[in-house]
Amino acid sequence: MNIKEFATRVNCSPDTLRFYEKMGMIVPKRTTTGNYRQYTVTDLTTYRIIHSLKRAGLSLEEIYKVLKLRDAKVSAIHCADTLRFITGKHAQFADDQGFYAKLTKLTAKMTQALSKSTLSHNELATMIEQIGELDDQVV
Numbered sequence: 001m002n003i004k005e006f007a008t009r010v011n012c013s014p015d016t017l018r019f020y021e022k023m024g025m026i027v028p029k030r031t032t033t034g035n036y037r038q039y040t041v042t043d044l045t046t047y048r049i050i051h052s053l054k055r056a057g058l059s060l061e062e063i064y065k066v067l068k069l070r071d072a073k074v075s076a077i078h079c080a081d082t083l084r085f086i087t088g089k090h091a092q093f094a095d096d097q098g099f100y101a102k103l104t105k106l107t108a109k110m111t112q113a114l115s116k117s118t119l120s121h122n123e124l125a126t127m128i129e130q131i132g133e134l135d136d137q138v139v
Contacts, residue, residue, distance in 0.1 A: 069082060
């Protein structure tokens with residue numbers, strides 16, 4: 001696939017793909033005539049990894065590290081570094097999951113309250129303020 005076809009298939013802009021290429025995250029093959037980018041199934045797999053990890057909240061630098069793990073040789077130091085990174089992300093994901101569970105519960109409560117015409121301004125303001133109390137990382 002050329003860049004336009006690939007961008008359409010994954011629903012992103014060609015500029016995004018060029019940016020990922022510049023970062024070394026997706027490096028499509030080049031045609032011998034015209035030096036055009038040719039995206040493969042492997043590139044599609046890589047894009048899906050990037051998209052999923054972005055959705056999970058990882059930075060592009062962290063995603064780059066994860067992608068490099070696929071090609072790295074296994075060593076004791078490499079395994080220790082990888083384990084430390086994955087353990088940290090696992091803890092973050094667990095914390096985020098708890099946050100989103102609380103947020104889901106609160107927004108359901110807000111939706112139910114807003115559907116009633118008897119909701120007062122103070123009640124709504126209190127529920128909105130409760131959103132700020134969900135994140136225990138902010139003092």
